[in-house]
Amino acid sequence: MYGGNFLRGEVKIQGSKNAVLPIMAAALLIKGTCVIKNCPRIADVYLMQNLLQELGCLVTWSENTVTIDASNVIDSAMSGESVSSMRSSVMLLGAMLGRIGEVFMAYPGGCVIGKRPIDLHLSALKEMGVEIMEQEHFFTAKVGRLKAMDYTLPFPSVGATENIILAAVLAEGTTTIRGAAKEPEITALCEFLRAAGADIEGAGEQTVVIKGVKELRETRYTVPGDRIVAGTYLIGALAAGGSIFLEKAPSEHMKALLKPAAQMGGTITINKGGVGIDVIRRLEAIPYLKTEVYDGFPTDLQSPIMAAMAVAHGDSVLEETIFENRFRIVDELRKMGADIRTEKNKAYISGIERLKGAVVEAEELRGGAALVVAGLEAEGETVIKNRHFIERGYEDICRDLRNLGADINIR
Numbered sequence: 127m128y129g130g131n132f133l134r135g136e137v138k139i140q141g142s143k144n145a146v147l148p149i150m151a152a153a154l155l156i157k158g159t160c161v162i163k164n165c166p167r168i169a170d171v172y173l174m175q176n177l178l179q180e181l182g183c184l185v186t187w188s189e190n191t192v193t194i195d196a197s198n199v200i201d202s203a204m205s206g207e208s209v210s211s212m213r214s215s216v217m218l219l220g221a222m223l224g225r226i227g228e229v230f231m232a233y234p235g236g237c238v239i240g241k242r243p244i245d246l247h248l249s250a251l252k253e254m255g256v257e258i259m260e261q262e263h264f265f266t267a268k269v270g271r272l273k274a275m276d277y278t279l280p281f282p283s284v285g286a287t288e289n290i291i292l293a294a295v296l297a298e299g300t301t302t303i304r305g306a307a308k309e310p311e312i313t314a315l316c317e318f319l320r321a322a323g324a325d326i327e328g329a330g331e332q333t334v335v336i337k338g339v340k341e342l343r344e345t346r347y348t349v350p351g352d353r354i355v356a357g358t359y360l361i362g363a364l365a366a367g368g369s370i371f372l373e374k375a376p377s378e379h380m381k382a383l384l385k386p387a388a389q390m391g392g393t394i395t396i397n398k399g400g401v402g403i404d405v406i407r408r409l410e411a412i413p414y415l416k417t418e419v420y421d422g423f424p425t426d427l428q429s430p431i432m433a434a435m436a437v438a439h440g441d442s443v444l445e446e447t448i449f450e451n452r453f454r455i456v457d458e459l460r461k462m463g464a465d466i467r468t469e470k471n472k473a474y475i476s477g478i479e480r481l482k483g484a485v486v487e488a489e490e491l492r493g494g495a496a497l498v499v500a501g502l503e504a505e506g507e508t509v510i511k512n513r514h515f516i517e518r519g520y521e522d523i524c525r526d527l528r529n530l531g532a533d534i535n536i537r
């Protein structure tokens with residue numbers, strides 16, 4: 127890609143990865159067919175499709191609509207490779223326990239952003255009567271009938287909250303989760319389950335109450351826009367300058383980004399159809415920004431905003447509080463001339479006038495997206511290797527940015 131073009135125009139934001147993955151897992155709880163609209167065509171969704179098919183589901187596509195027929199679940203074992211290559215495979219744990227009371231699976235792989243253990247998931251499920259037999263790389267989870275519980279999560283883990291919800295919807299009695307994660311993707315999962323007949327109160331709040339029901343029914347659901355993809359493109363416009371409109375961007379879930387984006391110099395407009403941003407002058411640094419659980423600044427946008435801060439006027443400090451290893455992008459941004467130093471979980475960024483193009487490597491999803499943001503602004507050619515990481519979460523980042531005027535291609 128060649129940097130320096132202003133971004134102009136409109137782009138339609140794809141459906142949310144982090145909403146659709148647990149919803150696809152939830153389809154296992156329905157002895158029949160569910161239709162999921164606005165499903166992003168991304169690598170993680172295809173991996174989830176493969177896992178569902180291994181378990182016996184029929185999965186078909188028509189444009190961005192995916193239909194999952196989980197009438198027959200014939201297996202409880204999931205192969206090591208598909209499970210360990212995607213963190214979200216862990217969502218199948220709660221869903222399979224709810225459906226057939228048994229799972230045999232590999233540990234979902236840790237990845238470069240942190241160790242990502244699943245201790246919180248397993249402790250909570252044990253409280254629901256699940257017996258877990260752990261081996262070195264695999265574990266088996268078994269339960270007769272899941273029982274309800276009143277449980278306090280020591281940390282509001284997104285995945286653990288989703289797994290408990292998935293296990294609780296068909297459990298015997300009323301489950302209360304205290305200290306639950308409040309991310310909008312959890313609300314989306316609950317909306318899907320409620321449409322299928324689940325009895326859930328408090329989705330998106332700290333305390334979620336799930337009254338177990340006998341069975342779920344077939345349903346249809348439309349996945350909301352992806353706030354992280356929308357955020358990435360908005361940050362792209364901050365870095366490159368210009369004027370863009372993000373159709374279907376879920377503005378109500380993007381407040382933690384819109385505030386710093388305005389502070390950096392973007393003029394934000396919000397209407398029912400989405401979010402717009404105009405950037406006509408050099409960005410201003412943000413003295414201090416830290417990632418937090420929702421509704422704080424999302425960790426998934428920490429690397430992209432770092433790439434914009436790298437060319438802002440002044441010094442910024444970014445603190446990462448969710449994942450212990452989400453600064454791997456720094457070395458790559460330095461290859462492009464960025465002035466960034468890290469100390470423990472803080473990055474100190476002194477903005478320079480302009481980055482310069484370089485050959486850089488993505489090592490994970492959002493770090494890869496951050497390199498695209500950097501390349502939009504950089505002088506000359508930027509080559510980003512390992513695009514498969516970016517394709518985990520972005521349907522077609524090159525198409526979208528090209529439509530906005532960027533000079534970007536797949537080689």
Ligand SMILES: CC(=O)N[C@H]1[C@@H](OP(=O)(O)OP(=O)(O)OC[C@H]2O[C@@H](n3ccc(=O)[nH]c3=O)[C@H](O)[C@@H]2O)O[C@H](CO)[C@@H](O)[C@@H]1O
Nearest residue numbers: 144214242243244245246247283284285286425426448449
């Ligand atoms: C598919 C999906 O939705 N992924 C999102 C989800 O990941 P994920 O569900 O993995 O994130 P969690 O909220 O569970 O993890 C947050 C922190 O808690 C730790 N932890 C988590 C579970 C556990 O059992 N033990 C433990 O120690 C993790 O290592 C991490 O340091 O939320 C993250 C935080 O918003 C986002 O960055 C990810 O994009």
Ligand SMILES: C=C(OP(=O)(O)O)C(=O)O
Nearest residue numbers: 213214239426491492519
């Ligand atoms: C960390 C992310 O995803 P996952 O949890 O699927 O690895 C992400 O979306 O930035």
